[in-house]
Amino acid sequence: MTSARRMLIDANTTPFYHVINRCVRRAFLCGEDKLTGRSYKHRRGWIVDKIKALSAIFCIDICAYAVMSNHYHLVLKIDVEKAKSLTQRDIxxxxxxxxxxxxxxxxxxxxxxxxxxxxxxxxxxxxxxxxxLSSISWFMRCLNEDIARKANREDECKGAFWEGRFKSQALLDEQALLACMMYVDLNPIRAGIADSLQSSDFTSIQERLNALSPNSITPLIIKTPVDNSQPTLHKSLAKFDGATHLHRQTGIPFHFADYLELIDWTGRAIRHDKKGFIDNQRPKLLNELGIASDAWLSSAKDFRRQYSGISGRWDAMCAFKLQQGGKWCRGKSSSEALHPNQPLG
Known part of the structure; x- marks a missing residue:
């Protein structure tokens, strides 16, 4: 049975969530309809512009996004402290x-x-x-209603535009957040519609790379910057703050250079035509977290299917599910692979 959204999203447990929504129509959301030859690619810009506009209103930051031909992914962070600090006039x-x-x-x-x-x-x-203003449900409602209205006006039709209510995954710890962001940022490469991170249109990783100095990027995948300097980004994109704990930071709890090193390594590994994947040159983050290469690459390819609505340490997943009133959740083997030091359950 479908769970109530208030049970699936709990900012006190984790501020990070992966959300997905898919178009219901046979016609593409943002791509090219092969039956009619009509292009809908301009709608991808609608979505990116809207999520940034809403992020400036809501107390919700964007960690990662990817707008595909018939669906989109977002990794969102609820800023509860910011919501609490708003004055009456601000609200x-x-x-x-x-x-x-x-x-x-x-x-x-x-x-x-x-x-x-x-x-x-x-x-x-x-x-x-x-x-x-700190509700992902209201954020998604405002996003989806606006895009559906614009698309219906353009298509000169009425009716449902989205497949249903959005799907969400709670990201309970650093490993889950990192794996999910990598899964989202590599979506176009994994789908075979882009051959590099720079050409992965309408993704957060492309935006972050475009904001770097041109001298720090090569045509292959990327060249990791030598320091952790932050690119100049739209204020809606969460920054990498390098903190070591999910709940003790204002942004993403990794160093920016380490993330770029890992996504470069992962992007090469999941593309068979790219050379340079050498297992003994594992990225710093994988070594620090103790994640095996095979387990990491599996998560980068299949993160969405490995879990249901929760990802993290298995004991934390079970506790979160019990809090929802459920008794079973999916992803034990995947969780244990991403968290090699967790207690056996």
């Missing part, structure tokens, strides 16, 4: 950018005096809106 201003708001909120923003009943109503509205 109203942000929420009114995506909805009409409320007459009482408009009255308050204009500086008009409120009676007791109006103040009580405003406080209730602000509490509700503050919670929604």
């Amino acid at each position: 109203i201003s942000r929420w009114c950018q995506i909805t009409k708001g409320h007459a009482i909120a408009t009255k308050y923003m204009n500086g008009d005096a409120l009676i007791d009943g109006e103040r009580m109503l405003l406080d209730a509205l602000i509490a509700e809106w503050q919670e929604r």
Whole structure:
């Protein structure tokens, strides 16, 4: 039975989530329809622009994204502390950018005096809106409704545009986050529609690489920068802060140079026509985390299918599932391969 979204997403357990949504129509979401010859590639830009616009409104950062021909992937981070720090005016201003708001909120923003009943109503509205501004469900609702309306207008039709509600995976620890981001960033290469990270259009890794100095990139896959300097990116993209714990940082808990080294190595390994994959030159992150090469490459290819709605240490996965009211989750062998030092369950 399908679980309620509030049970699948718990920012207190983990702020990181992988979400996926797929187009329901036979026509492509963003690619080229082979039956009609019509191209929908421009819609990929719609999605990227919209997720960035929404990230600036919501307290949700984008760790990774990939917009494919008939579906898209996002790795999102809920910034609960930022949501808690918003003032009443901040909350109203942000929420009114995506909805009409409320007459009482408009009255308050204009500086008009409120009676007791109006103040009580405003406080209730602000509490509700503050919670929604850190909600992935509301983020996805605003994203999908906007894209569906634009596509329906362009197609001159009505009806469902998306296959159903979005699917989500909770990423409970560093290994799960790293594997999922790699899976998302390498989507076009794995699908055979791009031959390098630089040519992987509408992906976060392409955006990060384009922001680097041209001298630090080669035509093959990438050349890892010699330091951990951050490229200048859109503010919606989460930064790599190099922290060592998932819950004790403001961005992605790895060094940027280490991530680039790993994605370069992984990209070469999953492409049979690329030379340079030498197992004894394993990336620093794999050595630090103790992950075997075969297990890592398997996760880079099949992360989405290895798990259901949870990824992490097996004991943490079971605890999260029990918290949801369930008794079984998928991915024990994959979890144990990515977490070689975890207790046996």
